[in-house]
Amino acid sequence: MPTRKAADAHAVLRGVTRIYPGGTPVHALGPIDLDLAQGEFFSVVGPSGCGKSTLLDVLSGLSPPTEGSVSFEGKTVAGQVPEGIGVVFQEDASLPWLTVRDNVAFGLRHAGTDSAEVDRRVSYAIGFMGLQDFTGAYPSQLSGGMRQRVCIARTLVLQPRLILLDEPFGALDQQTRLLMGDELLRLWRETDATVLLITHALDEAALLSDRVGVMSARPGRFIDLVETSWARERDSRIVSDPAFGTVTGRLWAALRPESMKAIGRPQP
């Protein structure tokens, strides 16, 4: 989708940095400026350890920025996660003492939603994530990829308007990734939510997103913002579009030197 004007920005970061305090403070992020347009699908790629998860923490209100400001739907994000933001974490965050169904219902039950509505939404999300045969299973009985799907379903049922996903498909094989990507696109179209996806797979970023932000090695800053101009109705078959190769190539061109730095081999 073409870029929208800053006027309908859904979430805004201005001059955001994050320094982890401690004996030797770690400058993990920024300074970063970012406008996420309403309904945009934005992906973030960057070398390992560059501050992607930190960006997600700050954007969601889980940790405060050291400098700068974050706002969501026009209100400053401070101290707590605003209603309307859903987060899928990089780590396995399924609750091992609850069944798949209870995991997915977790947020709704404690938000005081009435039980018929909970049932309806939970069943929908479980079906959407292809977990209908595992509703009574416990996370320990599922594969890592399935647990991650439980976490995605748990976020979906809350119908967030901004969805932040931190490498949600990291534990999946390539084919399943592509298909889950399609599901994510379907979800995005159906809900009109704004999506920020962190991924280490350049092809995934290229095929799913309206825009991809490429981050530098730590402290992470955006060194390139790549627009894809895909139609809103799209799916993984884009991989055969010549433009897909161009976008992926540009991402890699920007990322390669940063990744070299991240593994301790700066370019001459």
Add this chain to the structure above:
Amino acid sequence: MNHGRRILWTRVAFIAGLVGLLEALCRLHVIKPLTMIAPSQMVQELIALAWSGELAEPALQTFIEVGASFLFSVTVGGALGAVVHALPRVRRTLDPLLASWYAVPFFVFYPLLVALLGLNVLPLIAIGVVFATPAMMLSTLAGLDRVPRVMHKVARVHRLSQLQEVRLITLPSAAPHLFTGLKLSFAYSFIGIIAGEFILSGGGLGYGISYAYESFETPKMYALMLFVLLIALVANGVLHVWDRRLARRRGLA
């Protein structure tokens, strides 16, 4: 027959064999009746003791002491564990103390406790508490340490209050370790109190055993020992079943 069953039966057969052997040795007077009575006789003696009503009082006293010590250690140990977990500096100071706690033979302080608290059930409960509380504390600390950091984030994105976070996330997440704490607290309370009664007390099962021993009432002594053993077995069995149920609730059994 599945694997677990077979192990269980092997175990039962082994114990039955040992008891049978003991029975035979006693009956054939290889073991003198003054030293030990036959297991079947122990059972008879125990039934007779229970029937006569002589068992009720010491058993009740011990149960009350163990119950009080258990409840106290679990609540206070759990609370202390939570507080210390929240205060890393206090924890660093306490760590060596806790680690060496069980190396101290606290029974030597028992006379002191009697002097302080009087010759009643209080010093016995105190001994139980001294033994059991650190176990609960250590288990609580271990449980809280193992709550993955992401769980706190899950609580925050669900906008849970602090109380909700404790109830819905922290406690269930730490539950397996807390349960270990319960088991240890019970075992330590029981051991501490029976031993305390044995050394210096005017009542309870431990005292009963010691008294029977000193007055050469061998059958009564063995009946009481059997009773203590049975309590320990039953308590262990109950906790084991409960443990299995907890594990099943996580899909682990």
